[in-house]
Amino acid sequence: MAKPIVAIVGRPNVGKSTLFNKIAGKRIAIVEDEPGVTRDRIYTEVEWLTHQFTLIDTGGIEPESEEIIPAQMRRQAELAIETAHVIVFMVDGRQGLISSDREIADMLRKSKKPVLLVLNKVDTKEQSAHLFDFYELGIGEPIEISSALGLGIGDMLDEIVKHFPEEGMEDYDEEVIKVAIIGKPNVGKSSIINKILGEDRVIVSNIAGTTRDAIDTPFTDGEDQYVFIDTAGIRRKSKIKEHVEKYSVVRAIAAVERADVCLLVIDAEEGVTEQDKKIAGFSHENGKGLIIVINKWDLIEKETNTMNQFTKDIRNELSYCEYAPILFVSAVTGQRMNKILEKIKFVANQNAMRIPTGTLNEVVGEAMLLNQPPSDKGKRLKIFYATQASVKPPTFILFINDRELMHFSYQRYIENRIRENFGFEGTPIRFINREKAGGDK
Numbered sequence: 001m002a003k004p005i006v007a008i009v010g011r012p013n014v015g016k017s018t019l020f021n022k023i024a025g026k027r028i029a030i031v032e033d034e035p036g037v038t039r040d041r042i043y044t045e046v047e048w049l050t051h052q053f054t055l056i057d058t059g060g061i062e063p064e065s066e067e068i069i070p071a072q073m074r075r076q077a078e079l080a081i082e083t084a085h086v087i088v089f090m091v092d093g094r095q096g097l098i099s100s101d102r103e104i105a106d107m108l109r110k111s112k113k114p115v116l117l118v119l120n121k122v123d124t125k126e127q128s129a130h131l132f133d134f135y136e137l138g139i140g141e142p143i144e145i146s147s148a149l150g151l152g153i154g155d156m157l158d159e160i161v162k163h164f165p166e167e168g169m170e171d172y173d174e175e176v177i178k179v180a181i182i183g184k185p186n187v188g189k190s191s192i193i194n195k196i197l198g199e200d201r202v203i204v205s206n207i208a209g210t211t212r213d214a215i216d217t218p219f220t221d222g223e224d225q226y227v228f229i230d231t232a233g234i235r236r237k238s239k240i241k242e243h244v245e246k247y248s249v250v251r252a253i254a255a256v257e258r259a260d261v262c263l264l265v266i267d268a269e270e271g272v273t274e275q276d277k278k279i280a281g282f283s284h285e286n287g288k289g290l291i292i293v294i295n296k297w298d299l300i301e302k303e304t305n306t307m308n309q310f311t312k313d314i315r316n317e318l319s320y321c322e323y324a325p326i327l328f329v330s331a332v333t334g335q336r337m338n339k340i341l342e343k344i345k346f347v348a349n350q351n352a353m354r355i356p357t358g359t360l361n362e363v364v365g366e367a368m369l370l371n372q373p374p375s376d377k378g379k380r381l382k383i384f385y386a387t388q389a390s391v392k393p394p395t396f397i398l399f400i401n402d403r404e405l406m407h408f409s410y411q412r413y414i415e416n417r418i419r420e421n422f423g424f425e426g427t428p429i430r431f432i433n434r435e436k437a438g439g440d441k
């Protein structure tokens with residue numbers, strides 16, 4: 001289920017990253033321990049009350065020159081308007097209102113998106129001396145916080161979640177396969193889309209529930225219904241080259257959030273980039289299906305081992321999504337292009353697959369017989385029972401005697417056994433270890 005996206009915008013130095021880091025807190029440190037996931041975080045998953053959402057920090061404009069800043073701030077605000085459900089507009093309560101705040105406020109006000117005006121750096125109980133000036137922006141009542149000291153953040157989160165859509169976030173019916181095509185500029189995303197849509201597929205705009213067909217491309221292939229998410233964003237050739245790589249990552253994240261399956265398109269000549277790692281990391285953490293498409297394969301001079309070597313390099317760079325199938329294609333010659341849609345359908349099914357409890361327990365039981373669970377100080381891990389709790393991504397609950405005894409390597413072993421028996425190609429799978437109350441410890 002797609003989660004709402006909340007974006008923090010505001011001019012440089014108002015404290016956006018400080019707020020982001022405060023809210024993200026411990027999670028960031030945990031994720032950074034995973035090899036391959038980059039340190040430079042743009043998003044974090046947040047749980048507040050009964051709500052879950054993705055928080056995006058759009059900041060980080062390098063103030064290269066005074067002229068660039070206003071243009072980039074406009075771009076930043078546009079991006080938030082396009083991608084977020086709720087926008088946190090941050091201003092500096094110590095410095096007071098300045099003209100660039102007004103400029104962003106004008107854009108946000110026109111957007112019709114819910115905007116929260118947040119006055120940061122109010123470090124004491126007293127209100128900011130500039131508080132009343134900010135009413136002039138016409139964005140409503142400012143919420144005073146101190147990101148550095150962690151004051152007022154709970155109240156702000158309460159306010160944020162009030163604006164989430166009540167009826168869920170689904171744009172399309174359950175049976176429509178939602179596909180995000182992501183990758184750096186110029187890797188061939190549009191060419192791939194055109195090629196797929198060019199072959200006997202019918203572009204439709206009446207797929208039930210569609211509210212976003214202005215930016216998405218729904219189409220059918222026989223009985224199967226698909227939609228390419230945010231094709232408008234892909235097709236729009238940016239007039240000004242996107243200076244800030246972060247912006248294209250933010251866009252991609254918003255698309256992935258709404259997708260079932262992501263096609264990560266990589267230019268064969270260029271290989272895996274930092275940006276690819278960030279987006280693949282997001283896809284992985286959000287439990288989406290993932291297919292790696294190496295495009296422009298026609299440009300590579302091949303020897304017997306070329307494909308193997310490529311595969312090895314990609315697995316190395318994207319080690320946390322080993323499950324993702326890799327396709328070597330050329331949108332220009334059409335080589336293996338007919339495999340893409342087939343693979344999308346397959347991975348979407350794998351991501352939504354349910355294993356009957358009986359069969360699952362046979363496999364887990366057999367795994368324990370083949371390779372005894374680890375023990376510590378004379379106590380051995382026991383898995384009493386396993387059950388699949390949910391799909392998208394497939395999530396398994398293991399009822400065990402003691403959580404401390406479940407090592408990463410054993411968990412990985414169980415995962416591998418499950419994959420060997422059931423497949424789950426192209427999808428991450430998750431485990432929840434639950435200590436059985438009153439169980440045999």
Ligand SMILES: Nc1nc2c(ncn2[C@@H]2O[C@H](COP(=O)(O)OP(=O)(O)OP(=O)(O)O)[C@@H](O)[C@H]2O)c(=O)[nH]1
Pocket residue numbers: 010011012013014015016017018019059060061120121122123145146147148149
């Ligand atoms: N006193 C005080 N200082 C703060 C607070 N929040 C952030 N700061 C300081 O303000 C400065 C800018 O903070 P950042 O979080 O980097 O600002 P930013 O908006 O992310 O800036 P960009 O990344 O350039 O867009 C830092 O020196 C922070 O320590 C706060 O609540 N109170």
Ligand SMILES: Nc1nc2c(ncn2[C@@H]2O[C@H](COP(=O)(O)OP(=O)(O)OP(=O)(O)O)[C@@H](O)[C@H]2O)c(=O)[nH]1
Pocket residue numbers: 183184185186187188189190191192234235236237295296297298299329330331332333
């Ligand atoms: N040789 C070769 N060129 C390709 C292939 N696919 C795309 N191209 C070329 O690569 C360039 C970029 O292709 P696009 O499809 O516009 O790439 P994109 O990823 O949509 O680019 P942005 O819109 O900038 O994000 C074009 O000149 C294409 O003709 C391919 O498989 N082989």
